[in-house]
Amino acid sequence: MSTELLDEPELESESKEATWTLNFGPQHPATHTTLRLILELDGERVVKATPDIGYLHSGFEKLGEHLNFNQYVTVVDRKNYISPPMNEVAWHHAVEKLLDIELTPRCAYIRVIISELARMSDHLLCTGAAALDLGAFTAFLFAFNLREQIYDVYEEMSGYRFHPGYTRVGGLLYDMSDRVLDRVHAVLKSFPKVYSDMEKLLFRNRIFLDRVRGVGVLSKADAIAYSCTGPIARASGVTYDLRKDEPYLVYPELDFEVPFTDQGDCWARFIVRMEEMRQSHRILEQALKKLPSGPVDVPIAEKFALPDKLTTYNSMEGLIQHFELIMPNRGPETPHDEVYAAVESPNGELGYYLVADGSQTAWRVRTRPPSFIHFSVFPHIIKDYLLADVVAVLGSLNIIAAELDR
């Protein structure tokens, strides 16, 4: 036996960089929802971050092949669960594009109203939680109080606080009554005070600014190369917004601006979201004023909307259409083709690649998930920042695990 085995081993840190691995586990208060990061750290500096996802994978895309277009809206709600009406609007936007259905003006305006309420709700949560992760509890509570009022709107309009399941092919579940519109007005009335409270608490707060300024910088070229869209891309200087560049619903008739900046750090993402909330407030005020009267569902001739009870019982066409849509293995034929359609969700571009096979159930529903794509950019922007910055950057990317994993 040689004597080399008895020699003292050379200390690793003297010869090369010694890194240690930290598991930022799936259960952690700062990872908003179950996602896992394997961080290789050199002291406190992140050398490499490897995300490990799939904890919430529930086969939503497989379910889309077994539920019909109106049933699937309940599943779609549960993806980006912070702003469920946005997912519904995105889903039925894709279905209506496939079936070439044009919505009634009232329906289009109501869908804009619920989309913008969802946008406000999502941004309130994202900015509130970003502040909460860094220790600012009061700002979080102010944001959540306003979200409660938005949940009151959802409850009045559909009966559900959280996952309304409000849209249908060619229309909506119910029309929006004046009671719902009153609650929307209440939200709009409370918003300026909440914004100004958050502004006073955070915008000139030295601790908050030190933790988010210059942290997790994403350059404009990287934002485009890594497929980022939405507020994250706009905070890096990419001025693309589907509401303006590929308009849908009644956005061309509404007057609003798209905020952007070119700093690309966590502060930029925070401030872009705050300003987008103000623009949503502006859009909502106009939409409420301009909301036309009239039917909310497309007429029976379009064949895909379920007729209401009076039409069903009092007209032959209504009865036939009700029968065709409710009974299994019947129903009007859908095109044997596929379509991609996207909307501007609070997180970015939310699109569906929908393949239809002639029946009322889709052949393939592929979601373009903004959270999934934004999380893939995380290892790239967290390099060489500190462990404390991991929390700030994760909060600014607004990763929602149900959309991440589906």
Place this chain on the structure above:
Amino acid sequence: MTTAAISADPHSATLATLARALGDGVYSTSRFRDNLRLFVPPSRLAELLKVLESQCGFNLLSELGATDYLGYPGRTRARFEVHYVLKNLEAPECLVVKCGVDDPDPALPTAVTIWPGADWMEREVFDMFGIRFQGHPDLRRILMPEEFAAYPLRKDYPLRGRGERHNFPRLSRGDS
């Protein structure tokens, strides 16, 4: 065709550039609603994507996904098709590239070298369908556990699975 009709087509410049760069017979087009789709065989896919990115200005890879057409009514083409939704942010313009691959061992060249954002999206296609991407830096499962054996989104995989959820190995305290 009148000049008004030509200038009304938002994709005319792109199609002209592609025809100049690649010539005929590389891809076929079809339109549906407002989508323009380019169907390309796997051997010419890398070339087409490179031209679209460098010469036609499609700098954003919006979406990368796949579909399994096993049992699709009236299907004559390949079993799997991978779709790439590309966007030109300046124009703005959007088009879809579709590439068909067949069983067994479906494989395509990777798009990661052109758009780094394709990384995770290709991993998910591999995880769900089993389509390999040649040249991908780290092709492993992303949503399912590493040891999962099947490809869940294929049409021959049942909705409720094959009992994987009930067959986890049970370790007692002495084993672990």
